[in-house]
Amino acid sequence: MVSNKLTNDELKRYARHISLNxxxxxxxxxxxxARILIIGVGGLGCPAALYLAAAGIGTIGLVENDVIEESNLHRQILFGNLDVGRKKIHAAADKLLLLAPQLNIEKFPVRLTQENAVEIIxxxxxxxxSxxxxxxxxxxxxxCHVLLKPLIYASINQFDGQLAxxxxxxxxxxxxxxxxPSKPPHVLSPNCAEAGVIGVLPGLFGCMQANETIxxxxxxxxxxxxxxxxxxxITLETRLFNVKLDYLNPLRRPGFTLHDVTEEKSNFINTSVQQLEVTTFLSWLKLKKQFQLIDVRSDEERQVISYGGLHVPLINVKGMSVSIRSEVPLVFYCASGNRSTQACAMLESMGLGKNSYSLKGGVMELMRQNTEATQIFRRFDQHGVLIAT
Known part of the structure; x- marks a missing residue:
């Protein structure tokens, strides 16, 4: 149990903190x-843990089940050559206690899952x-949203980083x-092992996570x-973007509870909505079956890859009734199938979705099946309707 009162040694150690108004x-x-949980003791987690331990945090929880590899050492600064092959969580705890012997460390040498996350967080x-x-x-x-826990987010890739x-x-x-809103395709979101990362970048953002925590x-x-x-x-350009709340975010759904939190692969799917398999979608194209294709993704996602069709971002779906071609089926698509399912559900609630489908798996499934975007894109007119000829 950590004492509330600072000791004389701690008053000396943290004098430069205490002098700050x-x-x-x-x-x-x-x-x-304070009791701080760090999930992931890698490039971001190492500097965050190091500086929070140095700052005098009373209790740090560590969640990590990985083993140290030589390729970790250029950015995961709690580890050295002699640690290769050790569990990250044990090596990290040893180093943190050398820096801050008074620190209480709670170790969770597991992968965070649906089954253990609530109890830990x-x-x-x-x-x-991290x-x-x-x-x-x-x-x-x-x-964290449901449990009302403040969450310090960071993400890094190659030379770029984000913090919120x-x-x-x-x-x-x-x-x-x-x-x-939903997970992007894997090819658009490679991890550090695939895309690479400059070693100092996680140090910068891990330190900023520690700063926001304090x-x-x-x-x-x-x-x-x-x-x-x-x-x-590379350019040292830093920008702050204002973020608008997405009122279609399922976490803001009335009555949303802890029991509604599910894994991303099945997140918030409305089972009453008709799901169109990609194989069926492709057969419709081959047979030149008439239908209207509607992309409910953002402008930014569409610029990266587009399979064509009428572009109606999800937030605008409720106002698209004038664009609907009621004489043909409607096929909505997004990155993974989550937002397209929500779009169908919205139309159903308006009495307009009886002949609507959500493309199951969305762009990710089309890409997984190596479907060439340009071969589909050029087959739809300006209204998103399949061209018969």
Whole structure:
């Protein structure tokens, strides 16, 4: 049990913190009493843990089940040559205790899953997402939203990084699903092992995660409120983007509870909506069956890859009745099938969706089956209707 009172040694150790008006003695006591969970002890988690331990955090929880490899060493600064082959979580705990012997470390040498995430996350005050895969990020985001846990998000790729603070204790705070409603195709989101990353980049963003954590603990206002920070480490261009709340975000659905949090592959699917298999979709094209194709993705997603059809972003679906060709089936598509299912459900609620389909698996499934986008794109007119000839 961590004592609330700072010891004489701690008063000396954290004197430079205490001299800051924004922190002071009371702030340093808050830091000591804080319980912070770091999920992922890799490129982001290592510097975040190191600086939070140095700052005097009382309890740090670590979630990690991976083993140290030589290719980790250029960016995961808690580890050295002698640690290769060791469990990351044990090596990290040893290094942190050398820096801060008074630190209480709670180790969870597991992969975060549906089965264990609630029990782990609910024990802590603030969560730091240092993971490198979308499945974990959606799970962490959804649970922190429901459990009202502030979440410090960061993501890195090659030379670029992103940072945000999601705090569902406040209704005006955005979350990960406002940025990315559904998981992008794997080919558009490779991990560090596939795409590479400059070693200092996770150090920069892990430190910024630690900085935002300390500000939250000490009630220091953040310039990140309602914003996403993006940085290009080649040009050193840093931009802050205002993020609009997506009121179609399923986390804002009335009555949404912890039991509604599911894995991304089956997230928020309305089972009453007709799902069109990609194989059937392709056979319709081959047979020149008349139907209207509607893309409900964002402009940015469509610029990366498009299979054509009428473009109606999901937020505008309720106002698209004048564009609907009622004499032919409607086929909605998105990245994974989640938003297209929501689009069909919206039309059904308006009494217009009896002949509508959601393309199951969306763009990701089309890409998985090596479907050439241009071969489909050119077969639809300006209204998204298949050209018969």
């Amino acid at each position: 924004e922190i002071g003695l009371s702030g340093q006591q808050k830091i000591k009493n 609910s024990k802590f005050d603030i969560v730091i997402d 993971t490198d895969n979308f499945e974990a990020k959606y799970l962490i985001n959804d649970l 603070v999601f705090d569902s204790r406040f209704e005006t705070s955005f979350n990960y699903r406002d940025l990315f 500000k939250l603990i000490c009630d220091i206002p953040s310039g990140l409120s309602g914003k996403l920070l993006c940085m290009d480490s």
